[in-house]
Amino acid sequence: MYKINDNYLKLPGSYLFSTIAKKVSAYTEANPDKKIIRLGIGDVTLPLAPAVIEAMHSAVDEMADAATFRGYAPDLGYEFLRSTIVKNDYEARGVNIAIDEVFISDGAKSDSGNIGDIFAKENRIAVCDPVYPVYVDTNAMAGRTGEYDKDKECWSQVIYMPCTAENNFVPAIPEETPDLIYICCPNNPTGTAMKKEELQTWVDFALTKGAVIIYDAAYEAYISEEDVPHTIYECEGAKKCAIEMRSFSKNAGFTGTRLGFTVIPKELVCDGVSLNSLWARRHGTKFNGAPYIIQRAGEAVYSEEGKKQTKEQIAYYMNNAKIIRDGLTEAGYTVFGGVNAPYIWLKTPDRMTSWEFFDYLLEERNIVGTPGSGFGPSGEGYFRLTAFGSLENTKDAMERIRK
C-alpha cells in the first residue's frame, strides 16, 4: 500500500492568501453592495509596459511561422535573456556573473520553493520572522521543520529571527547555527531593507559557519536609498555562500505573466560539489523552461523603452506607498516600510491581534489587507498594506481610514 508524504499533514491551515480570499469572498457574498478596496495580496494592477506588449506580439508572430517557430527552450533559458540579465543587473553594478550562473524560471515563488530539492533533509533553516510563507511551508513539506506548535504558531526545528520595531526589522545573528538562511531584502512583508554593511554581516556569518544564504531580491527595483544593496553579490565573499533569486513580477508587473531567475555562482561549492551543477540537473530534469514568448517579454523589460516604462510604473506604486504612509501617520498609526519596498507595515491599534484588525478593516472600512501574524509569530500585532492598488483606490482607502 502506497504512503503519502505525511509532512503535508503537519501544515497548519491553508496557504495564507487562500484563507484571505475565502474570507473576502464570504463577506462580499453577504454584502454585495459594498465596494471593497484590495490592498492585501501583493498583486500589481498596472497593465504591462508597451515595450513588453510589443515584444510579446512579435514573439507570438514568430511562433506562427515555421521558419521562426521555437520548440523546447535551452534548459537554463535563452541566452538572449540570460546575457541581458548579466549585463543589466550585475555588470552595471560592478558584479561579475557568468551567463551559465543564471537560470531562467517561471518565477521566484517556484524557485524559492524548489531550491530545497538540492539540499539534504537534515539542514536546519533560519528565516526572518515575519516572512513570506513559501520558505517555511516548502521546507515543512520536505520534512525539514520538525513539529508545528499550534499555540506558539511555530515549528520546532526552524530558527526564527524576529524582525520587529525593537530591532528596526533587521534580524540579529541567531544563537543556534543554521545551515540555510532565507533572507528577503527588501523584505516582504515588513517593507524594510538592510543596508549593505548589515547584509555583509550575514555574508560573513554564513562564510564562517558554512551556511548558504538564499537571498530573495524580488523587490530590488523598489530600492530608493543609496546604501541598500541591489544584489547580495555586492557584498564581499557572497559568491561563496549565496544564491540569489529575482522576479519580474514586481519590477515589471509579471505576476500573471510568470518569469524569474536564480543565480548560483560556480564558486558556491560544498565538499567539492558545485551547487550550480546540482541546480542545473534539477532544472533540466523537473522543468522545461519558461515559454519563449515570455522570455522575449523579459528581455524587453531591459530595453531602453522598457526600462523607462517600468520605472514609471514603480514610481506610480511608490507614490501610492507615500500616500499610505502619510495617510496612516496622519490617522495616528505607527508605520514602517514603504521607502525601499511597495509594502507598508503598520502596528495594529488598540492591541488588536492581526486577524482582529483584518476583520475590522474588512467589515468597517471595506479594505482588504494582510494580517501580520500570517507571516510568522513575530508578525502578530502588525498588518501589511500594499502600494499595488490604483491611485484612486489608494486615496479612497486612506479617506476611509481617516474617517
Added chain:
Amino acid sequence: MYKINDNYLKLPGSYLFSTIAKKVSAYTEANPDKKIIRLGIGDVTLPLAPAVIEAMHSAVDEMADAATFRGYAPDLGYEFLRSTIVKNDYEARGVNIAIDEVFISDGAKSDSGNIGDIFAKENRIAVCDPVYPVYVDTNAMAGRTGEYDKDKECWSQVIYMPCTAENNFVPAIPEETPDLIYICCPNNPTGTAMKKEELQTWVDFALTKGAVIIYDAAYEAYISEEDVPHTIYECEGAKKCAIEMRSFSKNAGFTGTRLGFTVIPKELVCDGVSLNSLWARRHGTKFNGAPYIIQRAGEAVYSEEGKKQTKEQIAYYMNNAKIIRDGLTEAGYTVFGGVNAPYIWLKTPDRMTSWEFFDYLLEERNIVGTPGSGFGPSGEGYFRLTAFGSLENTKDAMERIRK
C-alpha cells in the same frame, strides 16, 4: 555546515537529451558541411495553429489595458480552461471529471517530476522499461530508487517492467508489489499503446494492491485505433487509483509554449487523506500558475477552428510516421510503433548496441535519433525515431537510410 542532497550524486551521466545534444554539437563542429536531419528529441516543428496565435495576440492585448489586465492566476488554473478540458477531454468520452479535479501546469514534464513530492520517500516505484527518463531520475533525486548499478544500468529499488518485442511492448504484472506505477500510454519511446482491456488489468492490479498509477497520456491525440483508451478513467475503478497527466506539447505544438494539466479525482484517497487536496496544497505553495496568455492559447486549442487545425498537424506528423515505418521496413529493419504515437521504435541491425547505432546513424547518414538504452536497460538494441521532422526531412532521412 550545510549538506547537499547526495541522491543527486548517484545519478548516472547527464540527462539523456543533453548528452545527445553534446554529441551532435561536437559532430557538427567537426563537420560543418554536413546537413544533419534531427529525428531525435521529440520536439515539434510545425508552427502554432492560427487559432492559437489569434488567442495569444488577443490575450497580449488584454494585458496592455488596466481594465482587462490579469495578475496572479487562480491557484489551480483559470476556470475557462479547466471547464473546457473537462468538457472536451472527459465529458465527450463519457467520463465525469469535476473542474476542481483538473490542475493546470506548465507541462507534463514538471508535473510528472513534481508529483513525487506528495508521496512518502518509502514508496516503491515501478516503471515500464524502456521509459521516458524523467520518472526514474526524479525519483532518484528523491532517494526512492536505491543504488545505481553501472554495469546493469539500473537502480536497486526500482521495479523494471520490461517492454520488448517478446511481450508486444505491454508490461506484465510484476512479481514484486509496487506502490507507485508509472505508465505512459501511448508509450514514449516505444510508440506502442495498450488496449483498454490491457489497461484495465493494471487498474484492477493497482486497486487490489493499494497502488497508485501515474498515467502519462501526453500522446493521447495520436491514438488512431478504436480499442486504445484516450483516458485511463475509461477503465472501471481508475478514479480510485489513478492520476492522469496531459500535455499540450504534442497535440498542439506547445513544446516551447509550455502548458499541461494533471487530473487527480477526489475519490483517490489514502487513509482518509485526499491526494487532490495534497496536490492542491503543493500547487498553491510551490507554483504560481501558467501565464494567462498561455492558458488562453490552451483554450483556443479546443475551439472549433483550433481542433480542426491541430488535427491537421497531427495528421501531418502521422504521415511522417508512416513514411518512416514504410521506409525502414523496406530497408529491412524491424519496426514498431508509429500507429498510435509519433514515435517509431526499431530494432538495431547487426546486433549493434543502441549507442553504436546512434554513432553510425549520425556519422554515416547524418541523422540524429535516440538510443533505446537511454530509456532503460530493456531499450538496449532498440532505437527511437520521431515523426516530428518536416515532411521533406523525413523523406530525405529515409532516402539516406535506404542507400
